Amino acid sequence: MAAPFDLNNDGVVVIIGSGAGGGTLGNELAQKGIDVVMLEAGARHEYEDFINDEWDSFAQLAWTDKRTTSGDWRVAKDFPNLPAWIVKAVGGSTTHWAGASLRFQEHEFKTLSTYGKLEGANLLDWPITLAELEPYYAKAEDKLGVTLTSNIPGLPGNNNFKVMKAGADMLGYRECHTGRMAINSEPRDDRNACQQTGFCFQGCKWGAKWSTLYSEIPKGEATGHLEVRPNAMAIKINHDASGKVTGVVYADKDGRLREQKARIVAVAGNSIESPRLLLNSASSQFPDGLANSSGQVGKNYMRHTTGSVYGIFDKPVHMYRGTTMAGIIRDEARNDPSRGFVGGYELETLSLGLPFMAAFLNPGGWGRSFTTALDHYDHMAGMWIVGEDMPRQENRITLHADIKDAHGMPVADVHFDDHANDTAMRNHAYKQGSALYEAVGATRTFPTPPYPSTHNLGTNRMSEKAADGVVNKHGQAHDIKNLFVSDGSQFTTGGAENPTLTIVSLAIRQAEYIAGQMSAKSI
Amino acid sequence: MVTIYESKPVHETKPVLSRRELLKRGGVGALLVISGSAVISPEHAWGLETSALKPETMATLIQMARDIYPHDQVPDKYYAIAVKAHDEQAGKDPAHKDLIEKGIADLDLKSGKDGYTGLGWEEQRVAVLRDIEDTPFFQAVRGGLVVGLYNQKEVWPIFGYEGESYSKGGYMARGFDDIEWL
Ligand SMILES: Cc1cc2nc3c(=O)[nH]c(=O)nc-3n(C[C@H](O)[C@H](O)[C@H](O)COP(=O)(O)OP(=O)(O)OC[C@H]3O[C@@H](n4cnc5c(N)ncnc54)[C@H](O)[C@@H]3O)c2cc1C
Ligand code: SF4
Numbered sequence: 001m002a003a004p005f006d007l008n009n010d011g012v013v014v015i016i017g018s019g020a021g022g023g024t025l026g027n028e029l030a031q032k033g034i035d036v037v038m039l040e041a042g043a044r045h046e047y048e049d050f051i052n053d054e055w056d057s058f059a060q061l062a063w064t065d066k067r068t069t070s071g072d073w074r075v076a077k078d079f080p081n082l083p084a085w086i087v088k089a090v091g092g093s094t095t096h097w098a099g100a101s102l103r104f105q106e107h108e109f110k111t112l113s114t115y116g117k118l119e120g121a122n123l124l125d126w127p128i129t130l131a132e133l134e135p136y137y138a139k140a141e142d143k144l145g146v147t148l149t150s151n152i153p154g155l156p157g158n159n160n161f162k163v164m165k166a167g168a169d170m171l172g173y174r175e176c177h178t179g180r181m182a183i184n185s186e187p188r189d190d191r192n193a194c195q196q197t198g199f200c201f202q203g204c205k206w207g208a209k210w211s212t213l214y215s216e217i218p219k220g221e222a223t224g225h226l227e228v229r230p231n232a233m234a235i236k237i238n239h240d241a242s243g244k245v246t247g248v249v250y251a252d253k254d255g256r257l258r259e260q261k262a263r264i265v266a267v268a269g270n271s272i273e274s275p276r277l278l279l280n281s282a283s284s285q286f287p288d289g290l291a292n293s294s295g296q297v298g299k300n301y302m303r304h305t306t307g308s309v310y311g312i313f314d315k316p317v318h319m320y321r322g323t324t325m326a327g328i329i330r331d332e333a334r335n336d337p338s339r340g341f342v343g344g345y346e347l348e349t350l351s352l353g354l355p356f357m358a359a360f361l362n363p364g365g366w367g368r369s370f371t372t373a374l375d376h377y378d379h380m381a382g383m384w385i386v387g388e389d390m391p392r393q394e395n396r397i398t399l400h401a402d403i404k405d406a407h408g409m410p411v412a413d414v415h416f417d418d419h420a421n422d423t424a425m426r427n428h429a430y431k432q433g434s435a436l437y438e439a440v441g442a443t444r445t446f447p448t449p450p451y452p453s454t455h456n457l458g459t460n461r462m463s464e465k466a467a468d469g470v471v472n473k474h475g476q477a478h479d480i481k482n483l484f485v486s487d488g489s490q491f492t493t494g495g496a497e498n499p500t501l502t503i504v505s506l507a508i509r510q511a512e513y514i515a516g517q518m519s520a521k522s523i
Numbered sequence: 524m525v526t527i528y529e530s531k532p533v534h535e536t537k538p539v540l541s542r543r544e545l546l547k548r549g550g551v552g553a554l555l556v557i558s559g560s561a562v563i564s565p566e567h568a569w570g571l572e573t574s575a576l577k578p579e580t581m582a583t584l585i586q587m588a589r590d591i592y593p594h595d596q597v598p599d600k601y602y603a604i605a606v607k608a609h610d611e612q613a614g615k616d617p618a619h620k621d622l623i624e625k626g627i628a629d630l631d632l633k634s635g636k637d638g639y640t641g642l643g644w645e646e647q648r649v650a651v652l653r654d655i656e657d658t659p660f661f662q663a664v665r666g667g668l669v670v671g672l673y674n675q676k677e678v679w680p681i682f683g684y685e686g687e688s689y690s691k692g693g694y695m696a697r698g699f700d701d702i703e704w705l
Contacts, residue, residue: 052686156699196699199688317702321688321699368593379683
């Protein structure tokens with residue numbers, strides 16, 4: 001039973017965003033009997049409505065409201081108004097996501113101490129350690145049903161994985177398997193087993209893949225403590241004279257502005273929208289935006305050092321058949337500065353359908369060099385590079401000076417320049433990926449540039465000291481104790497791992513903290 | 524209105540086309556014929572009716588599309604479908620009509636006395652395209668093709684892409700792991 005709450009009910013927790021962070025937090029709080037209103041900018045599409053078609057699915061789910069870009073990254077040139085490939089819908093990017101669910105490594109919580117000071121990088125140790133997060137990782141893995149953790153069998157390897165595995169063996173890599181995936185290898189938690197449909201990025205029509213849309217949210221709604229309000233775009237967070245937040249102004253489905261009162265506000269709009277909202281909530285008391293006494297809101301934007309390698313073989317592969325990302329090599333994820341960079345990267349299987357391959361293989365490319373690659377589409381194998389990138393103050397989200405969205409809210413500008421460490425890592429990964437495919441007999445390989453960002457992190461980072469970041473180790477704003485950040489923008493640094501398992505673990509931990517603080521009446 | 528239609532095979536139609544015109548256009552791979560306001564492929568029995576752009580412009584656009592994304596196994600028809608949106612847009616937006624008509628005129632001018640389609644080798648035509656690749660005209664045509672060409676479900680099988688799979692039960696029993704040569 002979904003509970004509708006009154007706009008003037010100031011006892012509720014208002015969560016902005018229903019993705020990995022917000023959706024999980026909402027269910028966790030509801031399970032503890034706490035009333036939650038979840039504002040979601042996008043519409044609600046149940047999983048039966050997902051579309052096995054790349055562009056149609058993109059039109060259905062992706063965030064296509066205008067954004068602008070700047071900086072030296074190629075995305076700014078190729079996709080000037082699409083810096084990120086993320087979702088605007090109930091479930092957030094957990095509808096599109098591929099399901100790779102990895103824990104951070106110990107040193108990745110301590111990058112400043114481990115890597116030392118790096119010119120042009122704003123490194124900082126997290127205020128929490130792996131040991132502190134481990135129990136929550138275990139809960140998150142259980143919640144998501146992550147394969148190859150606690151007796152959950154792995155997914156079967158598809159063609160794309162088999163090519164990767166053969167190459168990994170040739171190169172002497174030791175840790176190559178079908179991945180820790182939040183995709184059912186057998187029915188579990190009322191979700192089907194994966195049918196190898198191959199449209200993981202388009203939303204899983206079998207519901208085999210974990211998504212807050214059909215895993216967390218209905219469970220939360222069943223408690224009677226969670227109301228999800230789709231088509232509700234938060235525009236501004238209000239506060240009182242004491243500096244506590246009091247409610248959220250949002251545009252409803254008809255574009256009318258409403259205010260939902262709140263006891264606590266948790267921001268989980270992903271790392272572009274969350275800082276945009278805090279910055280847009282500036283007031284005479286907080287002229288630089290909410291929770292921004294450190295000046296760090298919007299800064300340290302990270303997107304992982306990514307890229308892809310595709311290889312063409314003289315025999316068919318059909319990489320698009322089956323689970324998109326169920327295949328990983330972890331050997332390069334270690335920190336080994338002898339490779340010419342700090343931090344590490346993962347190699348994961350990846351496949352795009354023909355329409356997206358045409359758009360992303362070499363954006364702007366044309367002529368025979370480009371088309372002969374596509375001619376062998378069914379002979380291609382592919383992998384994705386995902387590595388730790390360096391936080392930089394200059395890489396940041398700002399409010400655009402002139403351009404506004406349909407509600408009159410300034411759009412976000414996303415500025416990104418690669419750090420030299422990012423470039424060195426990417427080049428290393430390109431070489432390894434190409435060598436791997438060549439070892440299996442590839443006749444041609446393609447070092448493919450990064451796509452619009454699917455992993456967006458760091459723009460409201462956690463820090464021990466209030467001067468270094470936006471939130472404390474519970475995601476609570478240093479400046480405002482009833483304001484929380486609950487998404488990947490809390491990340492102090494990015495790690496080499498796909499971020500969602502960590503986002504979910506932090507949300508579970510944050511729910512415990514919020515419940516404790518509420519019953520202690522300290523917020 | 525732009526329509527791609529299946530036309531009657533060549534022996535049943537009499538396109539208004541001079542012998543000279545035929546020979547002039549003969550240099551380019553597939554033979555496209557201009558008839559009234561239509562571009563016709565007599566060999567492959569389809570036609571494309573234009574309403575805003577000149578049919579000659581459309582024929583050149585089709586050739587240009589193939590030179591930008593050349594796939595020898597993909598028939599002209601799909602390139603025609605991929606560029607026909609420019610005719611629709613030209614009908615609604617005079618600035619777009621101008622962009623395309625002037626762009627094609629400029630392309631012809633740069634290509635010498637027989638125009639762009641008069642250049643016999645792909646390399647010759649590509650050299651002209653390289654010259655203009657940074658222009659808004661070229662980028663509009665190329666950009667439109669990325670979705671216009673590759674998002675046609677009918678071309679997917681030509682590339683070995685199978686498309687939608689949910690209704691067929693995914694690939695669980697249809698070869699997700701059928702690779703044999705490793
Ligand atoms: C194609 C793709 C593949 C991916 N694969 C993986 C993977 O394999 N493993 C992995 O770990 N991660 C993966 N990711 C990344 C993962 O999806 C994200 O890291 C994760 O979902 C982020 O969670 P979040 O809560 O920060 O934001 P999201 O899940 O993006 O949710 C944010 C939600 O907030 C809403 N919102 C934003 N602003 C407002 C506002 N002002 N008012 C109301 N609502 C608002 C948005 O509409 C959205 O629904 C992938 C992402 C994509 C796009
Ligand atoms: S491959 Fe599996 S997880 Fe991916 S969409 Fe298909 S059934 Fe879902």
